[in-house]
Amino acid sequence: xxxxxxxxxxxxxxxxxxxxxxxxxxxxxxxxxxxxxxxxxxxxxxxxxxxxxxxxxxxxxxxxxxxxxxxxxxxxxxxxxxxxxxxxxxxxxxxxxxxxxxxxxxxxxxxxxxxxxxxxxxxxxxxxxxxxxxxxxxxxxxxxxxxxxxxxxxxxxxxxxxxxxxxxxxxxxxxxxxxxxxxxxxxxxxxxxxxxxxxxxxxxxxxxxxxxxxxxxxxxxxxxxxxxxxxxxxxxxxxxxxxxxxxxxxx
Amino acid sequence: xxxxxxxxxxxxxxxxxxxxxxxxxxxxxxxxxxxxxxxxxxxxxxxxxxxxxxxxxxxxxxxxxxxxxxxxxxxxxxxxxxxxxxxxxxxxxxxxxxxxxxxxxxxxxxxxxxxxxxxxxxxxxxxxxxxxxxxxxxxxxxxxxxxxxxxxxxxxxxxxxxxxxxxxxxxxxxxxxxxxxxxxxxxxxxxxxxxxxxxxxxxxxxxxxxxxxxxxxxxxxxxxxxxxxxxxxxxxxxxxxxxxxxxxxxx
Numbered sequence: 001x002x003x004x005x006x007x008x009x010x011x012x013x014x015x016x017x018x019x020x021x022x023x024x025x026x027x028x029x030x031x032x033x034x035x036x037x038x039x040x041x042x043x044x045x046x047x048x049x050x051x052x053x054x055x056x057x058x059x060x061x062x063x064x065x066x067x068x069x070x071x072x073x074x075x076x077x078x079x080x081x082x083x084x085x086x087x088x089x090x091x092x093x094x095x096x097x098x099x100x101x102x103x104x105x106x107x108x109x110x111x112x113x114x115x116x117x118x119x120x121x122x123x124x125x126x127x128x129x130x131x132x133x134x135x136x137x138x139x140x141x142x143x144x145x146x147x148x149x150x151x152x153x154x155x156x157x158x159x160x161x162x163x164x165x166x167x168x169x170x171x172x173x174x175x176x177x178x179x180x181x182x183x184x185x186x187x188x189x190x191x192x193x194x195x196x197x198x199x200x201x202x203x204x205x206x207x208x209x210x211x212x213x214x215x216x217x218x219x220x221x222x223x224x225x226x227x228x229x230x231x232x233x234x235x236x237x238x239x240x241x242x243x244x245x246x247x248x249x250x251x
Numbered sequence: 252x253x254x255x256x257x258x259x260x261x262x263x264x265x266x267x268x269x270x271x272x273x274x275x276x277x278x279x280x281x282x283x284x285x286x287x288x289x290x291x292x293x294x295x296x297x298x299x300x301x302x303x304x305x306x307x308x309x310x311x312x313x314x315x316x317x318x319x320x321x322x323x324x325x326x327x328x329x330x331x332x333x334x335x336x337x338x339x340x341x342x343x344x345x346x347x348x349x350x351x352x353x354x355x356x357x358x359x360x361x362x363x364x365x366x367x368x369x370x371x372x373x374x375x376x377x378x379x380x381x382x383x384x385x386x387x388x389x390x391x392x393x394x395x396x397x398x399x400x401x402x403x404x405x406x407x408x409x410x411x412x413x414x415x416x417x418x419x420x421x422x423x424x425x426x427x428x429x430x431x432x433x434x435x436x437x438x439x440x441x442x443x444x445x446x447x448x449x450x451x452x453x454x455x456x457x458x459x460x461x462x463x464x465x466x467x468x469x470x471x472x473x474x475x476x477x478x479x480x481x482x483x484x485x486x487x488x489x490x491x492x493x494x495x496x497x498x499x500x501x502x
Contacts, residue, residue: 017270017363017365018269018270019268019269019271020270020271020365054337054365056339056363057339058339059337059338059339060335060337060365061337061338063337081334081335083332084311084332084335084367086305086310086311086312086367087310087312088307088308088309088310112268112307114268114271114305114311116335116337166421169500170417247500249420249498249500
């Protein structure tokens with residue numbers, strides 16, 4: 001490993017795989033809205049996804065777990081690798097250099113980097129966002145308000161969202177985005193936020209109940225207008241069975 | 252780029268990205284059977300998937316297209332990146348060294364390599380398999396007869412097959428695996444081979460016809476026993492619409 005490669009990590013002392021990085025699209029769900037965690041770069045109005053390099057002695061999955069833990073305080077996060085971004089020119093290096101040359105080594109703008117994209121689903125209420133050494137804010141953004149991002153991170157975010165939509169029917173998305181107890185309208189709004197379309201509530205409730213993946217609790221949600229809706233939790237065993245046995249392709 | 256990195260490509264003169272490779276699971280369909288293209292290593296009873304390195308001036312997708320063209324003679328192949336394999340120890344280096352040290356540079360056994368997995372679907376009848384410089388045979392194997400492969404290539408193959416199964420309902424798999432004209436039993440057998448399960452023929456035909464993705468031709472298939480079955484071709488525009496509009500999740 002050359003000196004150069006040693007320097008290209010977030011920490012100068014790290015021995016990392018050269019020309020390889022990872023980026024994380026971290027999704028949360030709150031107030032009926034799908035949100036994503038973004039970093040704001042120090043002293044600039046520039047934003048990016050959280051990311052990092054892969055140490056020589058860690059797997060790429062472990063590197064993603066480490067980055068997620070550093071940014072959210074959480075481990076045991078639901079994490080899926082969705083695509084590796086490997087164009088020769090992933091972004092406009094000259095434009096990037098103008099913006100960031102005071103913060104990053106020159107080699108960052110010369111060397112091509114291939115990046116592995118992960119998406120993560122986290123319980124919004126349990127996350128303590130934490131910026132890295134290049135950034136001074138780590139904050140949730142509504143998906144609809146995401147600004148122009150550095151590097152090719154808008155592409156990575158869009159592809160991560162596409163992967164989430166595709167996997168909605170055969171991964172335990174609800175289990176990871178919803179709080180432990182939720183109402184049927186909460187769950188419906190999560191589907192609506194991810195798919196960006198309206199769903200008929202009566203059909204939705206009927207179909208979900210028919211699968212047996214949720215258990216109705218004796219509690220109702222308090223502090224909501226009109227009739228208090230019942231709370232549900234997932235029957236995790238049944239949820240897993242349904243996903244493995246062909247999925248929830250009816251929404 | 253160091254001398255070392257220059258040497259790690261399949262061709263010594265290539266300037267490739269260090270510690271990054273790609274491997275291809277090339278599927279074909281013939282005689283009602285799903286097949287995969289394997290390389291046999293020179294003078295050994297050892298097999299692997301086709302693969303290669305990524306040149307500094309080509310995208311990872313273009314590298315996969317190049318490898319596929321070298322091995323099959325085809326360009327314009329349906330190709331999907333499905334997973335990047337990034338464990339620290341992807342395989343037993345010592346065991347590999349015993350088998351291949353007379354053919355490969357020492358560094359191959361020392362340096363960890365992250366590999367990007369692609370699967371490809373090809374028209375079996377149009378492929379001219381062609382070994383690379385380390386191998387003396389490039390041949391189709393029935394999926395069920397695949398031997399133990401070098402590196403972690405059995406894992407890569409299995410994950411590629413899983414990706415193919417998942418994408419069967421929203422990628423134009425039939426268009427790429429079946430010949431231009433095919434019978435309804437051909438199509439059914441393709442689904443059965445990929446999913447490794449029996450499908451009820453009457454239901455299958457009814458559901459496929461209802462989608463409008465196939466057009467019945469005036470020809471029938473000749474030289475088959477019993478009643479000659481009609482030939483069909485895909486209505487490519489309609490096929491694309493159905494896949495985009497929620498997919499074929501009924502098989």
